[in-house]
Amino acid sequence: MAGQMRSIYVPPFRIDIDRRPGAARIVPDARLARAIARGLATANAPSPASVALTLTDDAALTELNAAHMGADGPTDVLSFPILSPEAFLPQSRAAAFPLPPGARQPLGDIVVSVERAIEQAETGRGGQTGEIRWSAADELLLLVTHGTLHLCGWDHVEPQEEAAMRALERRLLEARP
Numbered sequence: 001m002a003g004q005m006r007s008i009y010v011p012p013f014r015i016d017i018d019r020r021p022g023a024a025r026i027v028p029d030a031r032l033a034r035a036i037a038r039g040l041a042t043a044n045a046p047s048p049a050s051v052a053l054t055l056t057d058d059a060a061l062t063e064l065n066a067a068h069m070g071a072d073g074p075t076d077v078l079s080f081p082i083l084s085p086e087a088f089l090p091q092s093r094a095a096a097f098p099l100p101p102g103a104r105q106p107l108g109d110i111v112v113s114v115e116r117a118i119e120q121a122e123t124g125r126g127g128q129t130g131e132i133r134w135s136a137a138d139e140l141l142l143l144v145t146h147g148t149l150h151l152c153g154w155d156h157v158e159p160q161e162e163a164a165m166r167a168l169e170r171r172l173l174e175a176r177p
Contacts, residue, residue: 003056010037012047014104020056023114027137035141036148039172040107043152044088049105051151053112053144061113076116077143077150081108085153110147117143138173145172 003020006029015033019025036051054060058074065071068078083105099105117140120126124133127142149165156162 003054008033010034012049013037013040013045014048014050016050016052018052018054020054020060022057023055024118024136026114026118027140032141032144035144035172036110038175039145039148040152042168042172043149043154045107045152046083046087046105048103049107051107051148052109053147054109055112055114057115058113061111061116064111074113074116076120077110077112077147079108079110079147079150081151081153082106083108083153088152108151110144110151112140112143112147114140141173142169145169 003018003023006017006019008015008017008030010033013036015036017029017032019029032053032055036053040047040049040051061074061076061078062072064078065073065075068080069075117126118136121134121136121139126134126139146165146169149168154161154165154168156165
């Protein structure tokens with residue numbers, strides 16, 4: 001079901017936000033867009049570019065989690081990158097396929113369960129460790145930042161990768177707008 005759509009420009013990025021019915025408005029769209037743009041810039045994303053952010057509920061994430069990850073139940077955030085991780089390396093810019101003038105490179109989609117963000121924050125299962133009690137707004141900003149880094153090729157499968165990704169998330173969250 002389509003929700004309330006809005007495009008926010010944080011040059012050189014466009015963030016297309018789809019707030020589905022029932023997704024609580026706990027962080028202003030402009031703040032979410034700035035968090036995504038900050039993550040993209042820090043991760044050396046190609047520009048100009050665009051990202052789609054869908055704010056929805058546990059039911060939607062349960063369906064996506066089953067279809068794309070083969071997992072049962074809801075999750076808090078899923079990312080669907082378009083480019084390979086190598087596209088975020090500075091030397092790959094010259095080899096990138098040129099876009100028409102004025103076009104933006106789509107980088108992918110981030111889907112967040114606002115319902116899950118609120119629940120994790122309220123029960124103290126938020127943050128990077130699942131042991132932080134903070135506001136639902138802080139949890140949502142973390143999830144959006146986390147999803148952005150996944151679009152840019154960051155991962156946390158190996159302990160070294162996880163440590164680096166978590167450190168970058170902390171740095172980005174400390175630099176809040």
